[in-house]
Ligand SMILES: Nc1ncnc2c1ncn2[C@@H]1O[C@H](COP(=O)(O)OP(=O)(O)O)[C@@H](O)[C@H]1O
């Protein structure tokens with residue numbers, strides 16, 4: 559489903575080039591729930607944005623659903639994103655002047671669906687994130703956890719098979735964060751959704767079934783969590799993060 563080969567990302571500031579991602583290779587199968595961890599500034603967001611075609615690399619190849627996304631032109635890439643990828647951000651990125659149902663439905667109007675069909679889909683989506691009854695609310699009238707659930711519904715609105723989430727629980731307290739993580743986890747199980755979630759929080763990462771650790775521009779470890787091994791894996795990761 560996702561194949562990354564020799565991915566390189568650099569930023570040049572003044573005369574100095576900083577290598578953020580240094581020849582990264584990675585594969586992900588359909589239906590995996592992967593957490594990408596690493597210290598602040600290690601390139602997690604950069605990596606996620608490259609995977610979603612929001613940014614372009616200096617070298618390397620990213621194939622998603624058989625498409626080499628950086629061989630696409632700008633228009634093709636926009637279409638690719640709309641068809642295949644749902645994004646979730648730390649600060650929700652809802653449009654403040656649109657209601658909950660408008661925030662969820664606006665990506666759908668770019669397609670050829672009729673209004674009744676969209677209305678029905680929005681109502682199904684809002685039910686799936688437990689927000690029925692909030693259709694007419696504005697984002698400012700919702701809690702952080704509720705806003706993130708609207709963002710999740712919006713991410714799902716075009717029926718993507720890949721969800722890219724950048725610190726989705728970063729602004730939430732533990733209880734609300736847990737609700738969001740459980741929701742992502744159940745969506746992943748129910749719909750065979752592939753999820754790649756950036757987080758610096760070991761607790762959030764424990765919901766994923768695979769953890770990739772980025773450090774100094776490379777994948778320092780790539781661990782599949784198996785039941786029973788969880789605690790050891792976590793202890794190991796914590797030790798690495800703190801080293
Ligand atoms: N547009 C940019 N121009 C220059 N440097 C950038 C830019 N975006 C990110 N960086 C640098 O790249 C590094 C990785 O950033 P980022 O991917 O946001 O890290 P993370 O999400 O792991 O905290 C940081 O050192 C950051 O300062």
Ligand SMILES: [Mg+2]
Nearest residue numbers: 602603604724
């Ligand atoms: Mg980041």
